[in-house]
Amino acid sequence: MPKWFLPLTGLCAVMFAASPFIIANADYEATMGLVQKIFYYHLPSAWIFLLSAIVCGIASARFLFRGSPRQDRLAYAAAELTVLFGAIVLVTGPLWARKAWGVWWQWDVRLTSSLMGWMVAWAYLLVRKYGGPGSDKLAAGLALFGMANVPFVYVSVNYWRTIHPATTVVPTLPVDMGLALWFSVACFLLLFVLLLRLRVHLEEQRARLDALYLSLDE
Amino acid sequence: MPARRSLGEGGFGRTAWLVLRKDLMVEVRSLEIAYTTLFFAISCVLFFAFALVKEGKAPEDGAAGILWIAIAFAGTLALGRTFERERQSETLRALLMAPADRPAIYVGKLLGIIALLSVAELVLVPLVAFLFQAPLLSHPFWLSAVLISGTVGFSAVGTLFSAMLVRARSRDVLLPVLLYPITVPVIIAGVRATAALLEPDVELSLVRFWVALLLALDVVFVTLALWTFEPLMTD
Protein backbone atom coordinates (compact mmCIF):
# COMPACT_ATOMS: atom_id res chain seq x y z
CA MET A 1 0.00 0.00 0.00
CA PRO A 2 1.35 3.47 -0.88
CA LYS A 3 2.69 5.84 1.78
CA TRP A 4 -0.19 8.31 1.48
CA PHE A 5 -2.82 5.69 2.31
CA LEU A 6 -2.74 5.64 6.11
CA PRO A 7 -2.44 9.41 6.73
CA LEU A 8 -5.26 10.08 4.26
CA THR A 9 -7.38 7.42 5.94
CA GLY A 10 -6.89 9.22 9.22
CA LEU A 11 -7.84 12.52 7.59
CA CYS A 12 -10.95 10.96 6.05
CA ALA A 13 -12.05 9.54 9.39
CA VAL A 14 -11.61 12.94 11.06
CA MET A 15 -13.55 14.70 8.29
CA PHE A 16 -16.42 12.25 8.54
CA ALA A 17 -16.50 12.62 12.31
CA ALA A 18 -16.65 16.41 11.89
CA SER A 19 -19.29 16.36 9.14
CA PRO A 20 -22.41 16.01 11.34
CA PHE A 21 -21.43 19.16 13.21
CA ILE A 22 -20.85 21.13 10.03
CA ILE A 23 -24.13 19.84 8.61
CA ALA A 24 -26.00 20.73 11.79
CA ASN A 25 -24.71 24.29 11.47
CA ALA A 26 -26.20 24.79 8.03
CA ASP A 27 -29.57 26.48 7.68
CA TYR A 28 -32.78 24.49 7.41
CA GLU A 29 -34.56 24.42 4.08
CA ALA A 30 -37.83 26.39 4.03
CA THR A 31 -40.30 23.70 2.93
CA MET A 32 -38.55 20.47 3.93
CA GLY A 33 -37.09 21.33 7.30
CA LEU A 34 -34.97 18.85 9.22
CA VAL A 35 -35.26 15.96 6.77
CA GLN A 36 -33.53 17.97 4.04
CA LYS A 37 -30.26 17.47 5.90
CA ILE A 38 -30.13 13.99 4.36
CA PHE A 39 -29.13 15.95 1.24
CA TYR A 40 -25.58 16.42 2.55
CA TYR A 41 -24.92 12.68 2.35
CA HIS A 42 -27.37 11.80 -0.41
CA LEU A 43 -25.97 14.13 -3.09
CA PRO A 44 -22.23 13.36 -2.62
CA SER A 45 -23.06 9.63 -2.65
CA ALA A 46 -24.98 10.12 -5.89
CA TRP A 47 -22.04 11.94 -7.48
CA ILE A 48 -19.62 9.23 -6.36
CA PHE A 49 -22.06 6.57 -7.63
CA LEU A 50 -21.98 8.16 -11.09
CA LEU A 51 -18.23 8.81 -10.93
CA SER A 52 -17.60 5.20 -10.01
CA ALA A 53 -19.67 4.01 -12.97
CA ILE A 54 -17.61 6.24 -15.25
CA VAL A 55 -14.32 4.98 -13.79
CA CYS A 56 -15.52 1.42 -14.30
CA GLY A 57 -16.51 2.17 -17.89
CA ILE A 58 -13.24 3.84 -18.83
CA ALA A 59 -11.15 1.12 -17.17
CA SER A 60 -13.25 -1.51 -18.95
CA ALA A 61 -12.72 0.17 -22.31
CA ARG A 62 -8.97 0.31 -21.72
CA PHE A 63 -8.99 -3.33 -20.64
CA LEU A 64 -10.99 -4.40 -23.71
CA PHE A 65 -8.92 -2.50 -26.24
CA ARG A 66 -5.46 -2.78 -24.69
CA GLY A 67 -5.75 -5.90 -22.55
CA SER A 68 -4.15 -4.36 -19.48
CA PRO A 69 -4.93 -6.50 -16.38
CA ARG A 70 -4.39 -3.48 -14.17
CA GLN A 71 -7.34 -1.76 -15.81
CA ASP A 72 -9.42 -4.89 -15.29
CA ARG A 73 -8.66 -4.83 -11.55
CA LEU A 74 -9.58 -1.15 -11.43
CA ALA A 75 -12.85 -1.84 -13.25
CA TYR A 76 -13.81 -4.63 -10.84
CA ALA A 77 -13.07 -2.40 -7.83
CA ALA A 78 -15.00 0.51 -9.31
CA ALA A 79 -18.01 -1.71 -10.04
CA GLU A 80 -18.14 -2.85 -6.43
CA LEU A 81 -18.00 0.76 -5.26
CA THR A 82 -20.77 1.66 -7.72
CA VAL A 83 -22.97 -0.91 -5.99
CA LEU A 84 -21.96 0.42 -2.56
CA PHE A 85 -22.59 4.09 -3.22
CA GLY A 86 -25.65 3.29 -5.30
CA ALA A 87 -27.09 1.44 -2.31
CA ILE A 88 -26.48 4.52 -0.16
CA VAL A 89 -28.22 6.78 -2.68
CA LEU A 90 -31.17 4.42 -3.13
CA VAL A 91 -31.77 4.14 0.63
CA THR A 92 -31.14 7.73 1.76
CA GLY A 93 -33.24 9.04 -1.13
CA PRO A 94 -36.47 7.21 -0.23
CA LEU A 95 -35.97 8.01 3.46
CA TRP A 96 -35.92 11.68 2.49
CA ALA A 97 -38.72 11.26 -0.05
CA ARG A 98 -41.05 9.67 2.50
CA LYS A 99 -41.25 13.02 4.28
CA ALA A 100 -40.66 15.43 1.42
CA TRP A 101 -42.84 13.81 -1.25
CA GLY A 102 -45.12 11.64 0.89
CA VAL A 103 -44.10 8.43 -0.90
CA TRP A 104 -41.13 6.09 -0.56
CA TRP A 105 -40.62 5.73 -4.30
CA GLN A 106 -41.69 7.29 -7.60
CA TRP A 107 -41.16 5.84 -11.03
CA ASP A 108 -39.80 9.06 -12.47
CA VAL A 109 -36.81 9.31 -14.83
CA ARG A 110 -34.12 10.08 -12.29
CA LEU A 111 -35.05 7.28 -9.87
CA THR A 112 -35.73 4.71 -12.58
CA SER A 113 -32.50 5.34 -14.48
CA SER A 114 -30.47 5.37 -11.23
CA LEU A 115 -31.99 2.06 -10.19
CA MET A 116 -31.21 0.71 -13.63
CA GLY A 117 -27.58 1.87 -13.42
CA TRP A 118 -27.31 0.23 -10.01
CA MET A 119 -28.63 -3.05 -11.42
CA VAL A 120 -26.09 -2.93 -14.22
CA ALA A 121 -23.35 -2.69 -11.57
CA TRP A 122 -24.87 -5.68 -9.74
CA ALA A 123 -24.97 -7.58 -13.05
CA TYR A 124 -21.25 -6.78 -13.50
CA LEU A 125 -20.47 -8.33 -10.11
CA LEU A 126 -22.64 -11.38 -10.81
CA VAL A 127 -20.97 -11.95 -14.16
CA ARG A 128 -17.48 -11.66 -12.65
CA LYS A 129 -18.40 -14.09 -9.90
CA TYR A 130 -20.39 -16.72 -11.82
CA GLY A 131 -19.49 -16.21 -15.45
CA GLY A 132 -16.53 -18.56 -15.56
CA PRO A 133 -13.63 -18.03 -17.96
CA GLY A 134 -13.87 -14.98 -20.19
CA SER A 135 -16.20 -13.26 -17.74
CA ASP A 136 -13.79 -10.36 -17.36
CA LYS A 137 -14.32 -9.30 -20.98
CA LEU A 138 -18.07 -9.92 -20.76
CA ALA A 139 -18.34 -7.71 -17.73
CA ALA A 140 -16.18 -5.07 -19.39
CA GLY A 141 -18.62 -4.94 -22.31
CA LEU A 142 -21.49 -4.54 -19.86
CA ALA A 143 -19.69 -1.75 -18.00
CA LEU A 144 -19.43 0.25 -21.23
CA PHE A 145 -23.19 0.19 -21.64
CA GLY A 146 -23.57 1.11 -17.99
CA MET A 147 -21.33 4.12 -18.47
CA ALA A 148 -23.49 5.28 -21.39
CA ASN A 149 -26.36 5.50 -18.89
CA VAL A 150 -24.57 7.97 -16.60
CA PRO A 151 -25.04 11.23 -18.56
CA PHE A 152 -28.67 10.28 -19.03
CA VAL A 153 -29.16 9.88 -15.27
CA TYR A 154 -27.62 13.26 -14.57
CA VAL A 155 -29.38 15.24 -17.28
CA SER A 156 -32.76 13.50 -17.16
CA VAL A 157 -34.03 15.52 -14.24
CA ASN A 158 -33.71 18.76 -16.22
CA TYR A 159 -35.67 17.63 -19.26
CA TRP A 160 -38.47 15.47 -17.91
CA ARG A 161 -41.31 16.50 -15.65
CA THR A 162 -40.19 14.94 -12.37
CA ILE A 163 -40.61 15.55 -8.67
CA HIS A 164 -36.87 15.12 -8.05
CA PRO A 165 -34.96 18.43 -7.60
CA ALA A 166 -33.19 19.70 -10.73
CA THR A 167 -29.46 20.12 -11.13
CA THR A 168 -29.85 23.90 -10.68
CA VAL A 169 -30.16 23.37 -6.92
CA VAL A 170 -26.43 22.97 -6.33
CA PRO A 171 -25.10 26.09 -8.10
CA THR A 172 -27.75 28.23 -6.38
CA LEU A 173 -27.17 27.02 -2.82
CA PRO A 174 -26.80 29.70 -0.09
CA VAL A 175 -23.32 29.96 1.42
CA ASP A 176 -23.64 27.97 4.63
CA MET A 177 -25.50 25.12 2.87
CA GLY A 178 -22.91 25.22 0.11
CA LEU A 179 -20.11 24.95 2.66
CA ALA A 180 -21.66 21.91 4.30
CA LEU A 181 -22.30 20.31 0.92
CA TRP A 182 -18.81 20.81 -0.50
CA PHE A 183 -17.27 19.60 2.76
CA SER A 184 -19.34 16.41 2.45
CA VAL A 185 -18.36 16.09 -1.20
CA ALA A 186 -14.69 16.31 -0.18
CA CYS A 187 -15.29 13.62 2.49
CA PHE A 188 -16.94 11.26 0.04
CA LEU A 189 -14.44 11.89 -2.73
CA LEU A 190 -11.53 11.14 -0.40
CA LEU A 191 -13.36 8.05 0.84
CA PHE A 192 -13.92 6.92 -2.75
CA VAL A 193 -10.23 7.25 -3.64
CA LEU A 194 -9.19 5.38 -0.48
CA LEU A 195 -11.74 2.58 -0.94
CA LEU A 196 -10.77 2.23 -4.60
CA ARG A 197 -7.09 1.93 -3.73
CA LEU A 198 -7.88 -0.61 -1.00
CA ARG A 199 -10.09 -2.71 -3.24
CA VAL A 200 -7.54 -2.65 -6.09
CA HIS A 201 -4.97 -3.83 -3.54
CA LEU A 202 -7.22 -6.82 -2.79
CA GLU A 203 -7.42 -7.63 -6.50
CA GLU A 204 -3.65 -7.34 -6.81
CA GLN A 205 -3.19 -9.79 -3.95
CA ARG A 206 -5.66 -12.18 -5.60
CA ALA A 207 -3.71 -11.94 -8.86
CA ARG A 208 -0.52 -12.66 -6.91
CA LEU A 209 -2.19 -15.72 -5.37
CA ASP A 210 -3.31 -16.96 -8.78
CA ALA A 211 0.21 -16.50 -10.14
CA LEU A 212 1.58 -18.49 -7.19
CA TYR A 213 -0.87 -21.34 -7.81
CA LEU A 214 0.03 -21.35 -11.48
CA SER A 215 3.77 -21.52 -10.74
CA LEU A 216 3.11 -24.27 -8.21
CA ASP A 217 1.39 -26.38 -10.82
CA GLU A 218 4.25 -26.13 -13.25
CA MET B 1 -22.33 -23.73 -47.73
CA PRO B 2 -20.63 -22.72 -50.94
CA ALA B 3 -20.22 -19.05 -51.70
CA ARG B 4 -19.37 -17.85 -55.14
CA ARG B 5 -16.85 -15.39 -53.76
CA SER B 6 -14.88 -15.82 -50.53
CA LEU B 7 -16.08 -14.02 -47.46
CA GLY B 8 -13.16 -11.60 -47.44
CA GLU B 9 -14.12 -10.03 -50.77
CA GLY B 10 -17.09 -7.79 -51.26
CA GLY B 11 -16.88 -6.00 -47.94
CA PHE B 12 -19.16 -5.30 -45.07
CA GLY B 13 -22.59 -5.48 -46.66
CA ARG B 14 -21.94 -8.72 -48.44
CA THR B 15 -20.62 -10.43 -45.32
CA ALA B 16 -23.62 -9.31 -43.32
CA TRP B 17 -25.99 -10.51 -46.05
CA LEU B 18 -24.27 -13.91 -46.25
CA VAL B 19 -24.48 -14.42 -42.49
CA LEU B 20 -28.14 -13.40 -42.51
CA ARG B 21 -28.91 -15.68 -45.45
CA LYS B 22 -27.21 -18.61 -43.75
CA ASP B 23 -29.22 -18.07 -40.58
CA LEU B 24 -32.50 -17.74 -42.47
CA MET B 25 -31.85 -20.84 -44.55
CA VAL B 26 -30.97 -22.93 -41.50
CA GLU B 27 -34.01 -21.66 -39.67
CA VAL B 28 -36.43 -22.15 -42.56
CA ARG B 29 -35.41 -25.79 -42.84
CA SER B 30 -36.57 -26.70 -39.34
CA LEU B 31 -38.49 -23.64 -38.10
CA GLU B 32 -37.60 -24.85 -34.60
CA ILE B 33 -36.77 -21.50 -33.09
CA ALA B 34 -39.61 -19.72 -34.86
CA TYR B 35 -42.25 -22.14 -33.57
CA THR B 36 -40.93 -22.37 -30.03
CA THR B 37 -40.48 -18.61 -29.69
CA LEU B 38 -43.92 -17.92 -31.08
CA PHE B 39 -45.54 -20.46 -28.80
CA PHE B 40 -43.73 -19.06 -25.79
CA ALA B 41 -44.76 -15.50 -26.66
CA ILE B 42 -48.40 -16.53 -27.04
CA SER B 43 -48.36 -18.42 -23.74
CA CYS B 44 -46.85 -15.35 -22.11
CA VAL B 45 -49.69 -13.16 -23.31
CA LEU B 46 -52.28 -15.74 -22.26
CA PHE B 47 -50.71 -15.97 -18.82
CA PHE B 48 -51.03 -12.25 -18.40
CA ALA B 49 -54.59 -12.39 -19.66
CA PHE B 50 -55.52 -15.05 -17.09
CA ALA B 51 -53.67 -13.31 -14.28
CA LEU B 52 -54.97 -9.79 -14.86
CA VAL B 53 -58.54 -10.30 -16.03
CA LYS B 54 -61.10 -9.41 -13.36
CA GLU B 55 -64.78 -10.19 -13.86
CA GLY B 56 -64.18 -10.93 -17.49
CA LYS B 57 -62.54 -7.57 -18.27
CA ALA B 58 -58.87 -6.94 -18.90
CA PRO B 59 -57.08 -4.04 -17.12
CA GLU B 60 -57.44 -0.77 -18.99
CA ASP B 61 -53.86 0.12 -19.74
CA GLY B 62 -52.49 -3.39 -19.67
CA ALA B 63 -52.15 -3.99 -23.39
CA ALA B 64 -49.04 -1.87 -24.08
CA GLY B 65 -47.07 -3.29 -21.16
CA ILE B 66 -48.09 -6.86 -21.83
CA LEU B 67 -47.15 -6.61 -25.50
CA TRP B 68 -43.66 -5.37 -24.70
CA ILE B 69 -43.08 -7.86 -21.89
CA ALA B 70 -44.05 -10.67 -24.25
CA ILE B 71 -41.63 -9.29 -26.87
CA ALA B 72 -38.83 -9.03 -24.27
CA PHE B 73 -39.35 -12.56 -22.94
CA ALA B 74 -39.74 -14.10 -26.38
CA GLY B 75 -36.69 -12.17 -27.56
CA THR B 76 -34.57 -13.48 -24.69
CA LEU B 77 -35.63 -17.03 -25.51
CA ALA B 78 -34.94 -16.57 -29.23
CA LEU B 79 -31.50 -15.08 -28.52
CA GLY B 80 -30.58 -17.93 -26.22
CA ARG B 81 -31.77 -20.58 -28.66
CA THR B 82 -30.08 -18.99 -31.69
CA PHE B 83 -26.68 -18.82 -30.11
CA GLU B 84 -27.06 -22.22 -28.44
CA ARG B 85 -27.47 -23.65 -31.92
CA GLU B 86 -24.29 -21.85 -32.99
CA ARG B 87 -22.45 -23.16 -29.98
CA GLN B 88 -23.49 -26.76 -30.57
CA SER B 89 -22.25 -26.83 -34.15
CA GLU B 90 -19.25 -24.62 -33.33
CA THR B 91 -20.17 -22.46 -36.30
CA LEU B 92 -19.51 -19.24 -34.42
CA ARG B 93 -15.86 -20.08 -34.02
CA ALA B 94 -15.70 -20.97 -37.71
CA LEU B 95 -17.36 -17.66 -38.59
CA LEU B 96 -14.91 -15.74 -36.46
CA MET B 97 -11.96 -17.50 -38.06
CA ALA B 98 -13.16 -16.53 -41.52
CA PRO B 99 -11.37 -13.53 -43.06
CA ALA B 100 -14.42 -11.34 -42.62
CA ASP B 101 -15.14 -8.07 -40.92
CA ARG B 102 -16.19 -8.95 -37.36
CA PRO B 103 -18.75 -6.15 -37.11
CA ALA B 104 -20.28 -7.43 -40.36
CA ILE B 105 -20.87 -10.79 -38.71
CA TYR B 106 -22.56 -8.97 -35.85
CA VAL B 107 -24.82 -7.07 -38.24
CA GLY B 108 -25.76 -10.28 -40.04
CA LYS B 109 -26.72 -11.95 -36.76
CA LEU B 110 -28.56 -8.83 -35.62
CA LEU B 111 -30.68 -8.73 -38.76
CA GLY B 112 -31.55 -12.39 -38.25
CA ILE B 113 -32.76 -11.77 -34.72
CA ILE B 114 -34.74 -8.72 -35.82
CA ALA B 115 -36.41 -10.79 -38.53
CA LEU B 116 -37.35 -13.48 -36.00
CA LEU B 117 -38.76 -10.99 -33.51
CA SER B 118 -40.68 -9.19 -36.27
CA VAL B 119 -42.44 -12.42 -37.16
CA ALA B 120 -43.32 -12.91 -33.50
CA GLU B 121 -44.66 -9.34 -33.30
CA LEU B 122 -46.82 -9.90 -36.39
CA VAL B 123 -48.63 -12.56 -34.40
CA LEU B 124 -48.51 -10.88 -31.00
CA VAL B 125 -49.99 -7.51 -31.99
CA PRO B 126 -53.34 -8.84 -33.27
CA LEU B 127 -53.45 -11.33 -30.38
CA VAL B 128 -52.98 -8.62 -27.73
CA ALA B 129 -55.40 -6.33 -29.56
CA PHE B 130 -57.99 -9.10 -29.54
CA LEU B 131 -57.52 -10.35 -25.95
CA PHE B 132 -57.31 -6.93 -24.34
CA GLN B 133 -59.69 -5.05 -26.63
CA ALA B 134 -56.95 -2.55 -27.42
CA PRO B 135 -57.11 -0.53 -30.67
CA LEU B 136 -53.51 -1.42 -31.51
CA LEU B 137 -54.12 -1.46 -35.25
CA SER B 138 -55.62 2.04 -35.45
CA HIS B 139 -52.30 3.73 -36.35
CA PRO B 140 -50.36 1.01 -38.18
CA PHE B 141 -47.58 3.29 -39.44
CA TRP B 142 -46.72 4.70 -36.03
CA LEU B 143 -47.09 1.33 -34.33
CA SER B 144 -44.68 -0.19 -36.85
CA ALA B 145 -42.22 2.65 -36.22
CA VAL B 146 -42.41 2.06 -32.48
CA LEU B 147 -42.10 -1.70 -32.79
CA ILE B 148 -39.23 -1.61 -35.27
CA SER B 149 -37.15 0.94 -33.36
CA GLY B 150 -37.79 -0.86 -30.07
CA THR B 151 -36.95 -4.24 -31.55
CA VAL B 152 -33.72 -2.93 -33.07
CA GLY B 153 -32.61 -1.51 -29.71
CA PHE B 154 -33.47 -4.64 -27.79
CA SER B 155 -31.91 -6.94 -30.40
CA ALA B 156 -28.73 -4.84 -30.71
CA VAL B 157 -27.89 -5.31 -27.05
CA GLY B 158 -29.21 -8.87 -26.98
CA THR B 159 -27.19 -10.07 -29.98
CA LEU B 160 -23.99 -8.62 -28.53
CA PHE B 161 -24.49 -10.15 -25.10
CA SER B 162 -25.63 -13.54 -26.42
CA ALA B 163 -22.61 -13.76 -28.69
CA MET B 164 -20.36 -12.86 -25.76
CA LEU B 165 -22.04 -15.45 -23.55
CA VAL B 166 -21.64 -18.37 -25.98
CA ARG B 167 -18.54 -19.58 -24.21
CA ALA B 168 -19.43 -18.47 -20.68
CA ARG B 169 -20.73 -20.55 -17.80
CA SER B 170 -24.36 -20.14 -16.59
CA ARG B 171 -25.14 -18.46 -19.89
CA ASP B 172 -28.90 -19.06 -19.67
CA VAL B 173 -29.20 -17.21 -16.40
CA LEU B 174 -26.68 -14.54 -17.26
CA LEU B 175 -28.36 -13.37 -20.46
CA PRO B 176 -31.40 -11.85 -18.68
CA VAL B 177 -29.11 -10.56 -15.91
CA LEU B 178 -27.06 -8.66 -18.47
CA LEU B 179 -29.79 -7.79 -20.93
CA TYR B 180 -32.72 -6.52 -18.86
CA PRO B 181 -31.10 -3.65 -16.94
CA ILE B 182 -29.57 -2.24 -20.12
CA THR B 183 -32.73 -2.51 -22.19
CA VAL B 184 -34.97 -0.88 -19.55
CA PRO B 185 -34.99 2.47 -21.40
CA VAL B 186 -36.01 0.71 -24.63
CA ILE B 187 -38.86 -1.11 -22.91
CA ILE B 188 -40.04 2.01 -21.11
CA ALA B 189 -39.99 4.10 -24.29
CA GLY B 190 -41.71 1.31 -26.25
CA VAL B 191 -44.46 0.89 -23.67
CA ARG B 192 -45.04 4.65 -23.31
CA ALA B 193 -45.20 5.08 -27.09
CA THR B 194 -47.59 2.16 -27.51
CA ALA B 195 -49.75 3.37 -24.62
CA ALA B 196 -49.87 6.83 -26.21
CA LEU B 197 -51.10 5.21 -29.44
CA LEU B 198 -53.86 3.42 -27.56
CA GLU B 199 -55.36 6.61 -26.14
CA PRO B 200 -58.80 7.58 -27.56
CA ASP B 201 -57.39 10.87 -28.95
CA VAL B 202 -53.81 10.18 -29.88
CA GLU B 203 -51.20 12.88 -29.21
CA LEU B 204 -48.89 12.31 -32.17
CA SER B 205 -46.23 14.72 -30.83
CA LEU B 206 -45.87 12.51 -27.76
CA VAL B 207 -45.55 9.40 -29.91
CA ARG B 208 -42.98 11.19 -32.10
CA PHE B 209 -40.98 12.08 -28.97
CA TRP B 210 -40.83 8.49 -27.78
CA VAL B 211 -39.94 7.20 -31.25
CA ALA B 212 -37.15 9.80 -31.44
CA LEU B 213 -35.84 8.59 -28.08
CA LEU B 214 -35.99 4.98 -29.28
CA LEU B 215 -34.06 5.88 -32.43
CA ALA B 216 -31.41 7.69 -30.35
CA LEU B 217 -31.10 4.63 -28.12
CA ASP B 218 -30.78 2.43 -31.22
CA VAL B 219 -27.93 4.55 -32.54
CA VAL B 220 -26.09 4.48 -29.19
CA PHE B 221 -26.55 0.74 -28.69
CA VAL B 222 -25.66 -0.32 -32.23
CA THR B 223 -22.59 1.95 -32.25
CA LEU B 224 -21.39 0.60 -28.90
CA ALA B 225 -22.02 -2.97 -30.04
CA LEU B 226 -20.16 -2.53 -33.33
CA TRP B 227 -17.28 -0.94 -31.48
CA THR B 228 -16.96 -3.65 -28.84
CA PHE B 229 -17.88 -6.77 -30.84
CA GLU B 230 -14.36 -7.40 -32.11
CA PRO B 231 -12.46 -7.19 -28.78
CA LEU B 232 -15.22 -9.06 -26.97
CA MET B 233 -15.18 -12.01 -29.35
CA THR B 234 -11.41 -12.43 -29.48
CA ASP B 235 -9.89 -14.75 -26.91
Place this chain on the structure above:
Amino acid sequence: MRFLLRRATETRRHGVCFVRAVGISVLLLCAPLAAQQPQPQPQQQDEFVPVSQLPAQDQLPAAPLLVSAYAFVWIVLFAYLTSVARRLSRVQREVARLESDMKRGTHG
Protein backbone atom coordinates in the same frame (compact mmCIF):
# COMPACT_ATOMS: atom_id res chain seq x y z
CA MET C 1 -5.44 -27.79 -11.95
CA ARG C 2 -6.47 -28.45 -8.37
CA PHE C 3 -7.05 -24.89 -7.37
CA LEU C 4 -9.43 -24.28 -10.28
CA LEU C 5 -11.55 -27.26 -9.20
CA ARG C 6 -11.48 -26.13 -5.60
CA ARG C 7 -12.40 -22.60 -6.57
CA ALA C 8 -15.16 -23.94 -8.85
CA THR C 9 -16.86 -26.05 -6.18
CA GLU C 10 -16.45 -23.31 -3.59
CA THR C 11 -17.95 -20.82 -5.97
CA ARG C 12 -20.90 -23.09 -6.70
CA ARG C 13 -21.58 -23.59 -3.01
CA HIS C 14 -21.21 -19.89 -2.36
CA GLY C 15 -23.56 -19.29 -5.28
CA VAL C 16 -26.40 -21.32 -3.76
CA CYS C 17 -25.88 -19.79 -0.31
CA PHE C 18 -25.69 -16.34 -1.86
CA VAL C 19 -28.97 -16.75 -3.75
CA ARG C 20 -30.71 -18.09 -0.64
CA ALA C 21 -29.37 -15.22 1.48
CA VAL C 22 -30.53 -12.63 -1.06
CA GLY C 23 -33.99 -14.19 -1.19
CA ILE C 24 -34.37 -14.25 2.59
CA SER C 25 -33.13 -10.68 3.01
CA VAL C 26 -35.52 -9.40 0.32
CA LEU C 27 -38.42 -11.05 2.16
CA LEU C 28 -37.28 -9.68 5.50
CA LEU C 29 -36.88 -6.18 4.10
CA CYS C 30 -40.39 -6.18 2.60
CA ALA C 31 -42.01 -6.97 5.94
CA PRO C 32 -41.47 -3.67 7.76
CA LEU C 33 -42.34 -1.72 4.58
CA ALA C 34 -45.61 -3.61 4.26
CA ALA C 35 -46.30 -3.12 7.95
CA GLN C 36 -46.05 0.66 7.58
CA GLN C 37 -48.98 0.92 5.15
CA PRO C 38 -52.21 0.32 7.15
CA GLN C 39 -53.60 3.31 9.08
CA PRO C 40 -56.31 3.30 11.80
CA GLN C 41 -59.87 3.73 10.53
CA PRO C 42 -60.95 7.41 10.77
CA GLN C 43 -64.46 8.44 11.81
CA GLN C 44 -66.94 9.57 9.17
CA GLN C 45 -67.00 13.37 8.79
CA ASP C 46 -69.93 15.67 7.98
CA GLU C 47 -67.86 18.55 6.68
CA PHE C 48 -64.21 19.38 5.96
CA VAL C 49 -62.33 22.00 7.95
CA PRO C 50 -59.34 23.58 6.14
CA VAL C 51 -56.05 24.39 7.86
CA SER C 52 -52.93 25.80 6.16
CA GLN C 53 -50.24 24.07 8.28
CA LEU C 54 -50.62 20.67 9.96
CA PRO C 55 -50.13 20.69 13.73
CA ALA C 56 -46.72 19.30 14.71
CA GLN C 57 -48.03 16.03 16.17
CA ASP C 58 -49.75 15.04 12.90
CA GLN C 59 -46.73 15.58 10.65
CA LEU C 60 -44.49 12.67 9.86
CA PRO C 61 -41.55 12.97 12.28
CA ALA C 62 -38.36 13.81 10.40
CA ALA C 63 -35.81 12.84 13.05
CA PRO C 64 -36.14 9.03 12.73
CA LEU C 65 -35.79 9.32 8.94
CA LEU C 66 -32.73 11.54 9.25
CA VAL C 67 -31.08 9.35 11.84
CA SER C 68 -31.80 6.18 9.85
CA ALA C 69 -30.29 7.73 6.74
CA TYR C 70 -27.03 8.72 8.42
CA ALA C 71 -26.87 5.50 10.40
CA PHE C 72 -27.37 3.49 7.21
CA VAL C 73 -24.51 5.28 5.49
CA TRP C 74 -22.07 4.66 8.32
CA ILE C 75 -23.16 1.06 8.89
CA VAL C 76 -22.91 0.17 5.23
CA LEU C 77 -19.48 1.80 4.88
CA PHE C 78 -18.27 0.01 7.97
CA ALA C 79 -19.69 -3.33 6.73
CA TYR C 80 -17.95 -2.86 3.39
CA LEU C 81 -14.63 -2.07 5.05
CA THR C 82 -14.98 -5.17 7.20
CA SER C 83 -15.76 -7.29 4.14
CA VAL C 84 -12.71 -6.01 2.24
CA ALA C 85 -10.47 -6.45 5.29
CA ARG C 86 -11.69 -10.01 5.79
CA ARG C 87 -11.16 -10.94 2.14
CA LEU C 88 -7.75 -9.30 2.15
CA SER C 89 -6.55 -11.15 5.25
CA ARG C 90 -7.81 -14.44 3.81
CA VAL C 91 -5.88 -13.92 0.57
CA GLN C 92 -2.77 -12.71 2.38
CA ARG C 93 -2.81 -15.76 4.66
CA GLU C 94 -3.09 -18.01 1.62
CA VAL C 95 -0.23 -16.17 -0.12
CA ALA C 96 1.99 -16.48 2.97
CA ARG C 97 1.16 -20.18 3.28
CA LEU C 98 2.00 -20.85 -0.38
CA GLU C 99 5.21 -18.85 -0.25
CA SER C 100 6.43 -20.72 2.84
CA ASP C 101 5.49 -24.03 1.18
CA MET C 102 7.48 -23.09 -1.91
CA LYS C 103 10.47 -22.01 0.15
CA ARG C 104 10.39 -25.28 2.09
CA GLY C 105 9.98 -27.12 -1.19
CA THR C 106 13.08 -25.54 -2.78
CA HIS C 107 15.19 -25.97 0.36
CA GLY C 108 13.84 -29.43 1.30
